Amino acid sequence: MSKRKKKIDKRQMSLFDVLKRVAVSEQEPAEEGELNIANKLRLALITAIRQCPLKRFQIAGEMSHLLGHEVSKTTIDSWTAESKELNRIPAEYLPAFCRVTGDREPIRLVAEHGDMFAMPGPEALRAEIQKFTEQESKARAEKRKRMRFLEEMEG
Missing domain, CATH: 1.20.5 (Single alpha-helices involved in coiled-coils or other helix-helix interfaces)
Known part of the structure; x- marks a missing residue:
C-alpha cells in the first residue's frame, strides 16, 4: 500500500523563512504601516469562503454555534467587502472562522506578521x-x- 503525500500549502512559509524574516526585521527600522494587514486578511477571508463548500449563511450559522452568539451572513459580508473598510473580523472570531471554513490562512497570516509560526x-x-x-x-x-x-x- 502506497502512502499518499500530503499537499503542501504554498502560502505557508517554512520555519526557516519566518526566522530569517524575524532576524532581518529586528535589524532594520520598521516602516510605517508595514504591519497593516487589513487587505491581506480580507483577501484571505474571501479565499477561505470561496474554497469552503458551505454558503456564507451556513458559515455564519456554524460560527454562531461555536462562538455562542450571533454572527450573521451580513456581518461576514461586511468583513470581506472592500467598501466596508472599518468593518474587520475580531481576532477572537478567527479560530471559529478557520475551523468552519477549514482554511488556516487567516490565522497563519496574523501569526506570521506577529513574527510567530502557526x-x-x-x-x-x-x-x-x-x-x-x-x-x-x-x-x-x-x-x-x-x-x-x-x-x-x-x-
Whole structure:
C-alpha cells in the first residue's frame, strides 16, 4: 500500500523563512504601516469562503454555534467587502472562522506578521516532543559532566 503525500500549502512559509524574516526585521527600522494587514486578511477571508463548500449563511450559522452568539451572513459580508473598510473580523472570531471554513490562512497570516509560526495540532505536538528530546539530551550531557567532575574529585 502506497502512502499518499500530503499537499503542501504554498502560502505557508517554512520555519526557516519566518526566522530569517524575524532576524532581518529586528535589524532594520520598521516602516510605517508595514504591519497593516487589513487587505491581506480580507483577501484571505474571501479565499477561505470561496474554497469552503458551505454558503456564507451556513458559515455564519456554524460560527454562531461555536462562538455562542450571533454572527450573521451580513456581518461576514461586511468583513470581506472592500467598501466596508472599518468593518474587520475580531481576532477572537478567527479560530471559529478557520475551523468552519477549514482554511488556516487567516490565522497563519496574523501569526506570521506577529513574527510567530502557526502550526496545526499534530505538527505543534511533534515540535513540543522534539523540544523535550533536546532538553533530555542537554540534561544527560550535564549529568555526564558532573559525573566526570565527581570522578576527578574522588581521584
